Amino acid sequence: FVPKVGFSVPLPVIHALSCSLFAVYCITLVVNIIACLAWWIGGGYGVNFGLAILWLILFSPCSYVCWFRPVYKAFRSDSSFNFMTFFFVFGAQFVLTVLQAVGFSGWGACGWLAAITFFSTNVAAAVFMLFPAIMFTTAAVAIVNWGAGGSFQKAQDEWHSGAWRNPPSREAQYNNFAGNSLPEYPTVPNYPSGSQWP
Numbered sequence: 001f002v003p004k005v006g007f008s009v010p011l012p013v014i015h016a017l018s019c020s021l022f023a024v025y026c027i028t029l030v031v032n033i034i035a036c037l038a039w040w041i042g043g044g045y046g047v048n049f050g051l052a053i054l055w056l057i058l059f060s061p062c063s064y065v066c067w068f069r070p071v072y073k074a075f076r077s078d079s080s081f082n083f084m085t086f087f088f089v090f091g092a093q094f095v096l097t098v099l100q101a102v103g104f105s106g107w108g109a110c111g112w113l114a115a116i117t118f119f120s121t122n123v124a125a126a127v128f129m130l131f132p133a134i135m136f137t138t139a140a141v142a143i144v145n146w147g148a149g150g151s152f153q154k155a156q157d158e159w160h161s162g163a164w165r166n167p168p169s170r171e172a173q174y175n176n177f178a179g180n181s182l183p184e185y186p187t188v189p190n191y192p193s194g195s196q197w198p
Contacts, residue, residue: 021142022068025097028135029056032100035110035129039118042125044105051108059096067093094143101136103129111136 029052036044036052067089074082103111115129 018068018071021139022063024135024142025063025139026056026060028132028139029059031135032056032108032110032132035132036108038125038128039110039114042118042122044118044121044125047106048108048110048114051106052110055100055108063093090143094140097136097140097143101133101140103133103136109136 033049033052033056036049040046040049067086070082070086070089074086099107099111100109101111103109103114105114105117110129110132112133115126115133118126118129
């Protein structure tokens, strides 16, 4: 069976969307390293290339630990408290991705500002720098669309009511997902009277 969660989306679909968004962000960080290398070769600062490598090493596992796994667990358990925690972390991820898309010099991200201003120095390197700018922008838009599907109001209501302290039992969750799958039988079996079996 395919379990349904609170937003009526199959769990494998949620997992596939999370995997896709996580993969897009990691690929963007790799492309950013290549663009920062072109930026450095074209006359920019080497610190951008070094920071780009650091961001890949740091942000890839952090993205996995801080929002990829939590969103999967939140949808699996249908816990609004887990969703609220996820939204805070995902909001920080969105702000970071927007800053990377803007592309301030010296931050290790080839964004729009860095790419457009570098056209006057080296056109070929600036063209390479446009790729991560586009990809960071795409990732930021994807994060907004993905985060908009959640229920932040539901999470806040559950927090204020204290419902997050009493999550449903595992058996109740299973029954909600799978229904009553066992047939009804009498509690005491009927055996023939006497010592002889027919």
